[in-house]
Amino acid sequence: xxxxxxxxxxxxxxxxxxxxxxxxNSGNKPPQGMSFEEILQKQQVQGTPTKEVVKFSKHAAxxxxxxxxxxxxxxxxxxxxxxKKAGQKGIRDSLVLVDQLAFIVNTKSNTVITxxxxxxxxxxxxxxxxxxxxx
Numbered sequence: 001x002x003x004x005x006x007x008x009x010x011x012x013x014x015x016x017x018x019x020x021x022x023x024x025n026s027g028n029k030p031p032q033g034m035s036f037e038e039i040l041q042k043q044q045v046q047g048t049p050t051k052e053v054v055k056f057s058k059h060a061a062x063x064x065x066x067x068x069x070x071x072x073x074x075x076x077x078x079x080x081x082x083x084k085k086a087g088q089k090g091i092r093d094s095l096v097l098v099d100q101l102a103f104i105v106n107t108k109s110n111t112v113i114t115x116x117x118x119x120x121x122x123x124x125x126x127x128x129x130x131x132x133x134x135x
Contacts, residue, residue, distance in 0.1 A: 033070035036061060042073075054083050054105060060112040067117060069101060082133040083107055091131030098135050102126070 034042070036056065043053050053076075056064070063069075071079070078098050086094035087107035096103045097118070104113040104126065118124065126132075 033072050035070050036064050039071055039073070039076055053110075054080055055109070055111045056115075057111050057113055060103075060115050063115045067115070069115060069117060071101075075099060075101065078135040079103060079105075079112075082135040083110060086131055086133045089131065091129075091133075093129045093131075095126045095129045095132040096135065097132065104129060 040056075064071075075098050079096055082096040082098065083094065083105045086096065086105065087110075091107055093113070094105050094107055096105050100118045101115065102118050103115045105111065106113055
């Protein structure tokens with residue numbers, strides 16, 4: 001099915017636009033942390049079992065990118081540890097606090113649902129969780 005409607009961009013046009021934007025943004029990266037993409041690639045190269053490493057939902061990955069949050073290896077390790085501890089305690093949807101970063105994690109699927117900097121949370125109110133882990 002070939003739809004030719006000039007008001008919408010094709011998938012290829014969107015992909016090109018997004019990739020060009022990524023290259024421009026990558027030059028502004030602070031030296032102290034790694035981008036989400038770099039951490040993910042490093043974990044895949046090292047062959048870390050996926051069940052031990054939290055996954056990031058599309059929404060969470062977008063939030064990390066939008067809020068310019070970059071995780072260090074140590075922070076990612078602590079997030080994994082907090083998620084594992086929450087799952088062991090029977091928490092299904094957990095708030096995991098790592099430094100000034102807040103993550104809502106579904107422990108059953110080992111997936112980060114959303115992420116934010118605690119300074120961005122207006123009232124520091126987190127809903128739809130049944131436990132919290134402060135690492």
